[in-house]
Amino acid sequence: MGSEFSVKKMNFMFWVLMVLVIETQLIRCSVTYDRKALVINGQRKILISGSIHYPRSTPEMWEDLIMKAKEGGLDVIDTYVFWNGHEPSPGNYNFEGRYDLVRFLKIIQKAGLYAHLRIGPYICGEWNFGGFPVWLKYIPGISFRTDNGPFKFHPTIIYYYQAHEAMQSFTEKIVDLMKSHNLFQSQGGPIILSQIENEYGKQRESIGEDGYNYMVWAANMAVRTQTGVPWIMCKDDETPDPLINTCNGFYCHQFTPNRPYKPKLWTEAWSGWFTEFGGSISQRPVQDLAFAVARFIQTGGSLVNYYMYHGGTNFGRTAGGPFITTSYDYDAPLDEYGLIRQPKFGHLRELHKAIKLCEKALVAAEPLVTDLGPLQQAHVFYPEKGGCAAFLANYDTKSGARVMFNNRHYSLPPWSISILPDCRNVVFNTAKVGVQTSHMEMVPSGADIIEWESYNEDILALGDGSTITAIGLLDQLNMTRDSTDYLWYRTSVEIDPSEHFLHSGELPTLVMKSTGHAVHVFVNGKHIGSAFGARKDRKVNFSEKVNLQPGANKISLLSVAVGLPNVGAHFERWDMGILGPVVLHGLNQGQRDLSSNRWTYQVGLKGESMNLASPNSVSMARWMDSKLAVQNQQPLMWHKSYFDAPEGDEPLALDMKSMGKGQVWINGQSIGRYWTTEARGDCKNCTYAGRFKPPNCQVGCGKPSQRW
Numbered sequence: 042m043g044s045e046f047s048v049k050k051m052n053f054m055f056w057v058l059m060v061l062v063i064e065t066q067l068i069r070c071s072v073t074y075d076r077k078a079l080v081i082n083g084q085r086k087i088l089i090s091g092s093i094h095y096p097r098s099t100p101e102m103w104e105d106l107i108m109k110a111k112e113g114g115l116d117v118i119d120t121y122v123f124w125n126g127h128e129p130s131p132g133n134y135n136f137e138g139r140y141d142l143v144r145f146l147k148i149i150q151k152a153g154l155y156a157h158l159r160i161g162p163y164i165c166g167e168w169n170f171g172g173f174p175v176w177l178k179y180i181p182g183i184s185f186r187t188d189n190g191p192f193k194f195h196p197t198i199i200y201y202y203q204a205h206e207a208m209q210s211f212t213e214k215i216v217d218l219m220k221s222h223n224l225f226q227s228q229g230g231p232i233i234l235s236q237i238e239n240e241y242g243k244q245r246e247s248i249g250e251d252g253y254n255y256m257v258w259a260a261n262m263a264v265r266t267q268t269g270v271p272w273i274m275c276k277d278d279e280t281p282d283p284l285i286n287t288c289n290g291f292y293c294h295q296f297t298p299n300r301p302y303k304p305k306l307w308t309e310a311w312s313g314w315f316t317e318f319g320g321s322i323s324q325r326p327v328q329d330l331a332f333a334v335a336r337f338i339q340t341g342g343s344l345v346n347y348y349m350y351h352g353g354t355n356f357g358r359t360a361g362g363p364f365i366t367t368s369y370d371y372d373a374p375l376d377e378y379g380l381i382r383q384p385k386f387g388h389l390r391e392l393h394k395a396i397k398l399c400e401k402a403l404v405a406a407e408p409l410v411t412d413l414g415p416l417q418q419a420h421v422f423y424p425e426k427g428g429c430a431a432f433l434a435n436y437d438t439k440s441g442a443r444v445m446f447n448n449r450h451y452s453l454p455p456w457s458i459s460i461l462p463d464c465r466n467v468v469f470n471t472a473k474v475g476v477q478t479s480h481m482e483m484v485p486s487g488a489d490i491i492e493w494e495s496y497n498e499d500i501l502a503l504g505d506g507s508t509i510t511a512i513g514l515l516d517q518l519n520m521t522r523d524s525t526d527y528l529w530y531r532t533s534v535e536i537d538p539s540e541h542f543l544h545s546g547e548l549p550t551l552v553m554k555s556t557g558h559a560v561h562v563f564v565n566g567k568h569i570g571s572a573f574g575a576r577k578d579r580k581v582n583f584s585e586k587v588n589l590q591p592g593a594n595k596i597s598l599l600s601v602a603v604g605l606p607n608v609g610a611h612f613e614r615w616d617m618g619i620l621g622p623v624v625l626h627g628l629n630q631g632q633r634d635l636s637s638n639r640w641t642y643q644v645g646l647k648g649e650s651m652n653l654a655s656p657n658s659v660s661m662a663r664w665m666d667s668k669l670a671v672q673n674q675q676p677l678m679w680h681k682s683y684f685d686a687p688e689g690d691e692p693l694a695l696d697m698k699s700m701g702k703g704q705v706w707i708n709g710q711s712i713g714r715y716w717t718t719e720a721r722g723d724c725k726n727c728t729y730a731g732r733f734k735p736p737n738c739q740v741g742c743g744k745p746s747q748r749w
């Protein structure tokens with residue numbers, strides 16, 4: 042008896058202990074997941090989310106954007122974290138202005154919404170260098186996004202920079218910052234989900250074992266930060282537990298998580314596509330987007346994130362690419378300026394309402410699928426506890442269908458899904474848009490800029506102390522470390538008076554290759570031509586006749602970066618700029634290779650070193666009246682003017698139609714690059730035509746890709 046009693050008592054005590062453990066876990070860890078959904082404070086949720094990237098708008102816009110997103114039926118705001126914005130040099134952090142991440146998250150919290158923090162810290166995102174700080178490339182022995190000590194966290198970095206700033210350190214820095222402001226849901230904050238790495242699957246496969254080991258390391262490192270909320274990886278089927286693998290794409294209904302106990306989440310439902318200089322503008326019809334979302338939900342999906350919900354602007358030199366435009370509008374429900382884009386915004390809002398009416402059934406049952414016709418299906422959620430929700434789908438892109446469901450007739454337009462929150466009444470069909478189309482129109486602000494002053498950029502100047510001389514051609518990024526888009530390559534060519542061409546008039550040709558992205562060529566101070574790469578092939582070929590004089594000739598090549606690439610493998614191996622060969626053809630000797638000449642390098646433009654873009658710069662620059670400047674026909678020029686800010690707080694844009702290529706500053710802040718090159722390619726108007734994949738619907742051909 043005695044012993045039996047003591048055993049029972051021990052059991053009891055054990056039981057009490059277990060309850061305590063479970064209870065503390067519930068309090069501490071308020072976001073979990075199961076095979077159906079994310080579970081927040083014990084409740085499964087269908088979550089509608091939208092990407093809004095904080096540095097792609099101004100802090101003054103954030104509250105308005107987030108409130109509009111809430112009105113559009115969003116539960117979650119999703120953002121990447123922008124490493125190169127937050128750590129411009131090793132150990133020097135910036136969380137101010139557009140990079141005030143804490144303020145952004147607190148606005149989300151105040152609005153009563155959740156947040157998904159996609160730390161990466163590789164983020165791709167058409168963002169300069171995929172979010173990596175360029176200084177990372179110059180850490181000895183580094184290899185990006187693989188099983189590599191210096192990249193992950195290695196002590197060599199501590200040795201070189203007296204700080205730990207590789208992937209682990211940055212991730213921990215961000216998590217600690219969030220924790221210190223109680224921003225995780227487990228602390229009562231808005232963050233319910235975090236992402237480590239980004240679209241790593243293909244990369245991992247190409248790297249092999251090191252890629253796999255790195256992925257596992259990244260997952261474990263993330264979990265060890267103990268945020269109390271789940272971590273995800275997107276687009277990688279091997280994502281290890283407890284991380285959730287998620288889908289990115291135009292459609293994700295066919296996606297299944299890699300374990301049966303993980304929910305089906307869609308981290309990037311592409312609302313449109315980005316634009317590149319020289320490219321047309323993609324538009325994704327809202328009917329197709331709504332169809333894709335409904336199809337994902339009907340197949341058991343429980344979180345959809347629109348990428349983008351507000352795309353915004355790539356201010357300064359933050360655009361990736363190369364050649365991604367300053368506008369990152371993305372045909373999102375909120376346009377670049379934060380204005381509501383109809384019918385996209387309104388139609389999706391109605392979709393979200395319809396989905397929310399089904400939420401109880403969706404999280405409580407598996408879909409029962411029945412065929413209603415050759416290309417028609419019903420997905421029915423019929424929980425044991427009662428309730429019923431149904432999705433009736435027509436996958437035919439051309440023809441509508443009349444189907445029979447629960448002894449009733451329903452008409453389904455082509456490529457559409459009807460939502461029936463009670464399995465009887467249709468509250469929404471993805472193809473039936475009841476919202477008026479909005480037409481955004483630019484109107485003159487009254488702030489016409491008439492008076493201009495100009496400053497000639499110095500093309501020939503050398504030896505002001507900021508130059509480096511070397512034998513041979515050097516890598517541009519290594520020289521500039523991305524402190525500027527510009528690097529001058531200058532050399533001198535001696536022409537003998539006996540050269541045949543001086544008498545025959547058969548001019549020699551300067552032939553040159555650059556690894557990117559653009560180049561302007563000057564001979565003896567005269568612009569003889571320019572050449573440009575493209576986003577897909579950033580290499581540049583240049584070939585032009587040149588007029589050389591007997592004696593010394595100055596060849597000045599201005600190599601221009603137009604946004605560092607944001608996608609690909611082995612960032613550490615990328616080179617850029619004029620790496621040769623640079624060759625003169627048509628001389629007496631045939632060709633003369635200038636590649637191993639003595640070259641003088643100057644980082645940046647003279648106007649940059651004089652800080653001409655700053656309104657406070659006190660400089661010796663000789664500005665002249667622009668009318669004189671125009672007569673001069675100088676190809677590289679700075680222009681400045683003053684204007685009175687228009688009244689009110691409407692969005693304001695600059696019309697750059699009359700300009701060429703360059704950068705714009707207002708009150709010393711760079712608002713981005715411009716290039717008025719026209720959009721090439723085939724345009725196809727966006728009348729709704731079913732299945733979407735760019736370039737399905739393209740507009741703007743023959744016009745500048747970005748005028749405003």
Ligand SMILES: *[C@@H]1O[C@H](CO)[C@@H](O)[C@H](O)[C@H]1NC(C)=O
Binds near residue numbers: 520
């Ligand atoms: C960068 O430039 C420095 C000095 O010019 C040179 O020593 C170094 O090898 C270069 N690094 C790379 C990666 O090209």
Ligand SMILES: *[C@@H]1O[C@H](CO)[C@@H](O)[C@H](O)[C@H]1NC(C)=O
Binds near residue numbers: 578580581582
């Ligand atoms: C540049 O020249 C190479 C051959 O030298 C060629 O393969 C490549 O397509 C050219 N690039 C462009 C943009 O014309």
Ligand SMILES: *[C@@H]1O[C@H](CO)[C@@H](O)[C@H](O)[C@H]1NC(C)=O
Binds near residue numbers: 724725726
């Ligand atoms: C597309 O629509 C615009 C405006 O309605 C029109 O000007 C343009 O010609 C159309 N383009 C094509 C290729 O149909």
